[in-house]
Amino acid sequence: MSTYLVGDIHGCYDELRALLKQVEFTPKQDTLWLTGDLVARGPRSLEVLRYIRSLGSSVRMVLGNHDLHLLAVFAGISSNTLKDRLRALLQAEEANQLIDWLRCQPLLQVDKEKKLVMTHAGITPQWDLETAKACAYELESVLASDRYPIFLDAMYGDMPNHWTPELKGLSRLRFIATALTRMRFCFPNGQLDMHLKEAPNFAVPPLRPWFAIPSKLPNGYTQIFGHWASLEGKGTPQSIIGLDTGCCWGGVLTLLHWEGQRYYTQASNCHQMKDIVPMKYSF
Template sequence: MSTYLIGDIHGCYHELNALLSQVNFQASTDELWLTGDLVARGPDSLGVLRLVRDLGDSVRLVLGNHDLHLLAVYAGISCNKPKDRITTLLEAPDADELINWLRRQPVLQVDEEKRLVMAHAGITPQWDIDTARVCAREVEAMLSSDSYPLFLDSMYGDMPNNWLPELSGLARLRFSTNALTRMRFCFPKGQLDMISKDAPDSAPPPLRPWFMIPGPVSEHYSIAFGHWASLEGKGTPAGIYALDTGCCWGGDLTMLRWEDKQYFRQPASRPDDRGIETQSDAQARDITRLG
């Protein structure tokens, strides 16, 4: 049995299949961890969701901000943006089934035996592992409930940006969602900065990447995350694994085999290899690459 961790797929169905074939992935014996953002920006979000769902219990995934955006579009909370390229998914005959499966997926994975934690954006240094578990379960409970449109409508916003145990209600849920799915930089004491998307070496002071600020979780666990393609998988401390390498922007889809820490990469396919990307798709990709 092997454990494979894959960074943000973003609808890159062809590359996902090729990467799984590289290692001869066996759903009956192997385990697949996915850092979230399964959908949007790439050419085949529908194919990705169907594949991941059909892999069943062999998959341990977390939701990312683009997955939440898809849920918000489906619920009528947010607009379907052409650059997200999710219309085919929304119009699919099994869209309801896929969406209801997706909103019941976790936002945090913790494996005590492996001492491994995974969240789409990472773990705020203001949290210990017990707090991270509690806050994640609260978000998951709302997403899987009949009240999920209310939560999705309130999740947009950058405040509060400082963790306090007494946070409650929608403010608490918004902080947790931002920390788990949107965070990149923090202030020195761990408060979230939700504005800067710069590369780590060009962010304005005093901002620092969240993983450069010591915290209780990173002291005791390895952390795998996606979300930050401009890192290109580089520049993190030991025990912190950045796995989003921008496949949907023409980079690679990256996989880490946990047992021996070997990396596998699948370069983004050319449009004619995928056989489904049009000229207008390519133009949209180029226009939105920095988005």
């Protein structure tokens, strides 16, 4: 029985299946952890959602910013653009069922036995683990309810960028979504900077990667995240592991076998994406 952790898939279905074949993933025995951003950019988002949904309880995943964006597009709140490559998914016969399944997925995974914590972008240095769990649950509850379009309509935007327990309503939910699915850089006090999208060597002090600021998480836990493809899985502390290695941009899809502490990769088939500079996200 193995635990496999895989970085951002972004519609790269063929690469995902080939990567899982490498490790002989067996759904009835193994568990697959996914860092979010299942969809968009790559060519086969529909097939990715179909497959992941079919795995049922064998999967432990979190939502990413592109997954949230898909929900907003399907709800008619945002527009589908050519670069998102979501048309086949949006027009699929089972689109309603897939979207309803997706919006009921978590934003945070915690395994006390394995001492693992996973989110899409990371956990802001302003939060301890209990605060992160409570905040994730707040947003998950809204997304799984009939009120979810109200949040999606207010989701886009970079403010507020500083946590305080006094935040309320849609502003509070927007900060939670930003911290869990979009964060990269912070100021020393933990305040988020949502302008810089590049690799850490582009940062000008006092900005630092969120993982370079002391964490309030309990000792002994390992944090798993995706989202930041330009890191190429490098440059993080030993207890913080980034698994997004830019498959949809012509990089590789990366898997970590937790028990064996061994990495596996699958080269990208997204040849048409290799010469495209990653777009700066609007949210």
